[in-house]
Amino acid sequence: MAKSITFIGLDVHKDTIAxxxxxxxxxxxxxxxxxxxxxxxxxxxxxxxxASAGRELRFCYEAGxxxxxxxxxxxxxRHDCTVxxxxxxxxxxxxRIKTDRRDAINLAKLHRAGELTPVWVPDQAHxxxxxxxRARQAAVRTLRQARQQLSGFLLRxxxxxxRPAWTQLHRRWLASLRFEQAVHHIVLxxxxxxxxxATARRDRxxxxxxxxxxxxxxxxxxxxxxxxxxxxxxxxxxxxELGDITRFTNPRQLMAYLGLVPSEHSSGRTRRQGxxxxxxxxAARRMLIEAAWSYRFPARISREQLxxxxxxxxxxxxxxxxxxxxxxxxxRKLARAGKLPTVITAAIARELAGFIWAIARQPxxxxx
Numbered sequence: 001m002a003k004s005i006t007f008i009g010l011d012v013h014k015d016t017i018a019x020x021x022x023x024x025x026x027x028x029x030x031x032x033x034x035x036x037x038x039x040x041x042x043x044x045x046x047x048x049x050x051a052s053a054g055r056e057l058r059f060c061y062e063a064g065x066x067x068x069x070x071x072x073x074x075x076x077x078r079h080d081c082t083v084x085x086x087x088x089x090x091x092x093x094x095x096r097i098k099t100d101r102r103d104a105i106n107l108a109k110l111h112r113a114g115e116l117t118p119v120w121v122p123d124q125a126h127x128x129x130x131x132x133x134r135a136r137q138a139a140v141r142t143l144r145q146a147r148q149q150l151s152g153f154l155l156r157x158x159x160x161x162x163r164p165a166w167t168q169l170h171r172r173w174l175a176s177l178r179f180e181q182a183v184h185h186i187v188l189x190x191x192x193x194x195x196x197x198a199t200a201r202r203d204r205x206x207x208x209x210x211x212x213x214x215x216x217x218x219x220x221x222x223x224x225x226x227x228x229x230x231x232x233x234x235x236x237x238x239x240x241e242l243g244d245i246t247r248f249t250n251p252r253q254l255m256a257y258l259g260l261v262p263s264e265h266s267s268g269r270t271r272r273q274g275x276x277x278x279x280x281x282x283a284a285r286r287m288l289i290e291a292a293w294s295y296r297f298p299a300r301i302s303r304e305q306l307x308x309x310x311x312x313x314x315x316x317x318x319x320x321x322x323x324x325x326x327x328x329x330x331x332r333k334l335a336r337a338g339k340l341p342t343v344i345t346a347a348i349a350r351e352l353a354g355f356i357w358a359i360a361r362q363p364x365x366x367x368x
């Protein structure tokens with residue numbers, strides 16, 4: 001005889017977890033169970049108490065800042081636990097009251113009805129790589145901000161470097177600047193020190209990423225994606241954020257997950273399409289947009305790209321070259337049509353996601 005099922009909604013916060021239960025069936029009872037501390041011991045006691053009646057337990061909670069520890073603990077206890085995408089939870093437009101109790105009950109009801117969208121849960125090794133990649137992204141933002149502050153300070157005092165910046169020549173030019181006020185020299189040196197510290201932090205984290213990649217399960221896919229033009233360090237970022245790309249059954253799903261498909265508002269015979277939805281993972285989308293800019297140049301295989309492709313299988317190299325030919329041609333065609341550069345790069349990034357999906361599904365083998 002099959003076990004009866006109890007659906008459990010958890011509204012997770014830093015200190016507490018609100019718990020609600022929904023019995024299986026359309027008319028099954030839905031009730032609040034109460035609050036427990038957000039601690040491993042309290043969660044274990046809850047699961048053991050609810051399982052003592054011989055029921056099958058199916059937990060769910062929203063993805064959030066508390067991470068995946070609850071999911072891993074419950075899965076280790078052989079209970080089903082779904083981490084839910086918060087932005088895709090159905091909500092009633094007229095609701096104006098929000099409490100932990102209501103949220104937990106709503107999660108239990110929707111889980112029973114099958115209306116919740118799960119997110120992909122990474123293992124601990126993958127999550128560690130993702131944290132490292134996100135630390136690099138934070139370092140890049142800090143470096144960009146430090147450079148902007150230095151450039152803004154110089155511009156206010158009438159100094160502007162008319163050559164490519166942030167080179168050795170640029171650093172020597174900064175050292176040659178003179179100000180009437182001695183305090184301004186202190187500000188300049190402080191800004192330069194901030195830029196150099198941020199640069200060192202970024203380089204240090206990139207070295208740590210390169211050292212950690214060989215032991216990562218997705219390292220062969222990272223190497224394969226680097227065969228594409230414009231995808232260097234971005235390959236590690238993409239896979240750290242997206243995880244196993246093969247879970248998408250077709251490239252359109254990946255494009256939609258990245259928020260690179262056009263929004264739409266249609267009714268009756270009227271169909272209106274707007275800008276891209278910008279749903280899903282923003283960090284991965286930014287990496288693709290940055291990579292798309294490189295396709296404004298004619299298709300060619302650079303020396304660096306050739307070195308990256310030497311040990312890759314021929315089908316992967318063929319896909320990478322096909323991507324170059326198509327995307328470079330597509331960029332020129334859209335530019336001749338008068339499209340804005342930002343619109344062009346979004347379109348190129350969307351198609352680039354399709355080639356990334358195709359490479360990720362190839363057998364990841366290398367040639368000696």
